[in-house]
Amino acid sequence: xxxxxxxxxxxxxxxxxxxxxxxxxxxxxxxxxxxxxxxxxxxxxxxxxxxxxxxxxxxxxxxxxxxxxxxxxxxxxxxxxxxxxxxxxxxxxxxxxxxxxxxxxxxxxxxxxxxxxxxxxxxxxxxxxxxxxxxxxxxxxxxxxxxxxxxxxxxxxxxxxxxxxxxxxxxxxxxxxxxxxxxxxxxxxxxxxxxxxxxxxxxxxxxxxxxxxxxxxxxxxxxxxxxxxxxxxxxxxxxxxxxxxxxxxxxxxxxxxxxxxxxxxxxxxxxxxxxxxxxxxxxxxxxxxxxxxxxxxx
Numbered sequence: 001x002x003x004x005x006x007x008x009x010x011x012x013x014x015x016x017x018x019x020x021x022x023x024x025x026x027x028x029x030x031x032x033x034x035x036x037x038x039x040x041x042x043x044x045x046x047x048x049x050x051x052x053x054x055x056x057x058x059x060x061x062x063x064x065x066x067x068x069x070x071x072x073x074x075x076x077x078x079x080x081x082x083x084x085x086x087x088x089x090x091x092x093x094x095x096x097x098x099x100x101x102x103x104x105x106x107x108x109x110x111x112x113x114x115x116x117x118x119x120x121x122x123x124x125x126x127x128x129x130x131x132x133x134x135x136x137x138x139x140x141x142x143x144x145x146x147x148x149x150x151x152x153x154x155x156x157x158x159x160x161x162x163x164x165x166x167x168x169x170x171x172x173x174x175x176x177x178x179x180x181x182x183x184x185x186x187x188x189x190x191x192x193x194x195x196x197x198x199x200x201x202x203x204x205x206x207x208x209x210x211x212x213x214x215x216x217x218x219x220x221x222x223x224x225x226x227x228x229x230x231x232x233x234x235x236x237x238x239x240x241x242x243x244x245x246x247x248x249x250x251x252x253x254x255x256x257x258x259x260x261x262x263x264x265x266x267x268x269x270x271x272x273x274x275x276x277x278x279x280x281x282x283x284x285x286x287x288x289x290x291x292x293x294x295x296x297x298x
Contacts, residue, residue: 034273041065041266045259064263068271077230081212082275084229088148089207095153096161096203097196101188103158104165105174122155128220135221146221147229151210157203164199165192205280212276234268237261 040048044059052058068074102108103115125131131150140146169192177187193200215231222228 037266037269041263041270045262048262061263063260064267065271067260067264068267073225073228073233074230074268074271076226077228077233078271080227081230084144084147085208085211087144088151088211089204091148092152092154092157092207093200093203096157097193097200099153100158100161101165101192104162104169106171118155118158132220141221142223142227144227147214147217148211150217157206161196161199161203164196168199169195208279209276230272234272237268238265 036054039055039057040053041064042057042060042062043053044061047053047058103111105111108114126134135141135146135150140149173191174187177191182190213231215229215235218227218229218232219235222232
């Protein structure tokens with residue numbers, strides 16, 4: 001028996017060692033691109049092109065960050081992204097939770113038909129042109145509402161939250177509360193929401209990431225540059241090389257402009273990624289718990 005336990009323990013040790021090794025390799029593969037962008041934002045672009053920069057910065061410079069922080073379009077885009085992400089997350093999470101809770105209740109008449117109707121929209125849509133015409137007819141073009149309302153209450157998110165309610169809020173709890181005279185509204189606000197912090201944190205993270213990284217809706221529906229989110233400003237810099245002329249007023253030669261442009265590209269990537277890197281650690285424990293519970297059954 002002791003030999004069996006020792007053999008099992010040795011096997012577990014090897015299993016843990018292999019897991020640690022493989023997960024470490026995966027972690028390095030995931031983190032190295034971000035690390036490379038970080039060190040490249042402080043390095044001389046000529047040394048980056050020659051392949052000399054890969055573990056630590058070379059030709060250390062803050063020129064890119066100085067130009068970024070002195071450019072008003074970056075800060076306007078930052079403010080717009082924070083506004084869109086904050087308001088969009090508030091609306092999206094509210095719609096998702098308010099839609100999911102009734103669908104999780106067995107006493108809702110016709111909930112299966114409603115669920116099937118909603119699921120159809122996951123696979124079929126009107127397409128880009130009808131959606132654009134709808135936004136236009138609703139007079140939401142070139143407004144914040146064109147970015148935060150159409151994507152509110154995604155059906156996939158509704159299914160995740162509904163599953164969480166079904167698996168975590170037992171019917172017996174509602175029955176006991178109703179016997180004590182608790183109304184549906186009070187039960188939802190006083191019992192369901194406090195018990196749903198983990199799944200709400202997951203939805204907050206999903207929506208914040210979606211709104212923060214989104215640029216396509218802004219590209220389609222906005223024509224005022226003062227309303228562009230940060231990601232659309234970043235797209236113009238990375239894809240179209242449309243660096244604000246204010247960043248280049250003191251640069252004369254073409255080679256110097258290309259050098260500064262590369263520094264700005266790396267720096268803007270880091271500046272735009274910073275908020276999410278700061279937010280995620282605060283939501284991590286709720287995120288893991290909420291995803292696991294919300295995926296138990298459908």
